[in-house]
Amino acid sequence: MNEPLTNAYYELLEEIQAVDFVLCELTLYLDTHPWDNEAVQQFNHHAHQSRQLKKQYEKQYGPLFQYGMSYSGYPWNWKEAPWPWQV
Known part of the structure; x- marks a missing residue:
């Protein structure tokens, strides 16, 4: 990515x-409280939200995940930087 990163x-x-942190915490909670229906519903809501946000990110900024979890544009755009873990 050659252009400067925006706010x-x-x-x-x-x-x-933030959403993925909530998912991590809910996963830990649900490991010990698997019958908490409200927590399961919250997990599913945040899982959907996470997927939508990541889809939006990839549409605007490029691939977010490797090993087939994100599609590449043409030409191969994994060489574009910075990657999310570099900022």
Whole structure:
């Protein structure tokens, strides 16, 4: 990515991280409380939200995951930088 990163880039990346943190915490909770229907519903809601945010990120900024979990544009765009873990 040759253009400078905007505030929108960082805000979207931070939102993805926040939602994924909630998913991590809900996973730990549900490991010990598998019958908590409200928590399961919250997990599913946040899982959907996470997928939507990541889809939005990839549409705007390029691949987010490797090993077939994200599609590449043509030409191969994994060489574009910075990657999310570099910012």
